[in-house]
Amino acid sequence: KQWYQRRVRGNKENEKAVNLLTIQDVAQFSYFQRATVAEFLTFTSQFMADRTAPGERKSVKEKEYICHSLTKTDKIGAVMICDEEYPQRVAFTFMLKIMEEFLAKHPKGTWSSAPFTDADIRKQFDAAQDPKEIDHLMKIQTDLDETKVILYDTIEKVLERGEKLEDIVSRSEQLSATSKQFYKTAKSTNSCCVIL
Numbered sequence: 001k002q003w004y005q006r007r008v009r010g011n012k013e014n015e016k017a018v019n020l021l022t023i024q025d026v027a028q029f030s031y032f033q034r035a036t037v038a039e040f041l042t043f044t045s046q047f048m049a050d051r052t053a054p055g056e057r058k059s060v061k062e063k064e065y066i067c068h069s070l071t072k073t074d075k076i077g078a079v080m081i082c083d084e085e086y087p088q089r090v091a092f093t094f095m096l097k098i099m100e101e102f103l104a105k106h107p108k109g110t111w112s113s114a115p116f117t118d119a120d121i122r123k124q125f126d127a128a129q130d131p132k133e134i135d136h137l138m139k140i141q142t143d144l145d146e147t148k149v150i151l152y153d154t155i156e157k158v159l160e161r162g163e164k165l166e167d168i169v170s171r172s173e174q175l176s177a178t179s180k181q182f183y184k185t186a187k188s189t190n191s192c193c194v195i196l
Helices: 034-050 088-105 108-113 119-127 136-171 177-190
Strands: 003-010 018-024 056-062 065-071 076-083
Touching: 018 034, 018 119, 034 065, 034 076, 065 088, 076 088, 088 119
Parallel strands: none
Antiparallel strands: 003 018, 003 076, 056 065, 065 076
């Protein structure tokens, strides 16, 4: 899962959005495509930022990419372009978090010196390549899914072992007829529940 660009921007009524911070990761593209892809990302981000009204969220899909755009009522917004597998809820949550941190470090009165660079936000951007790193609910769901797989594997192994035990008991010459009957009775008594 890759993100390609996230921009924090601010604007006044009926003006184009002003770029305050841009973080791009185009490393997955070939060296000769990177400049073109970066230009396209900048254009698309500006286009979406200009068309997202205060208090509005938008997600636009183009081929295998999605452009998420969000503008808060105080007119600061963010745009994130990522692949279609990146969860929408995580994208918007992350953009809101980054905007809050950006505003704490760079109050509106300092925006005349934009665009900014921010190593802390860059680190968070890099960590957010894996949505589980920033979304605890998603991480818990993944852990539950892994546990469920392990549980199913364990049940299958127990069932396989049970089938083998049954074959061994029926073929055993060392067990008396009474012991074999006891095993069959115990098995039928214990099989009151079906495991799916």
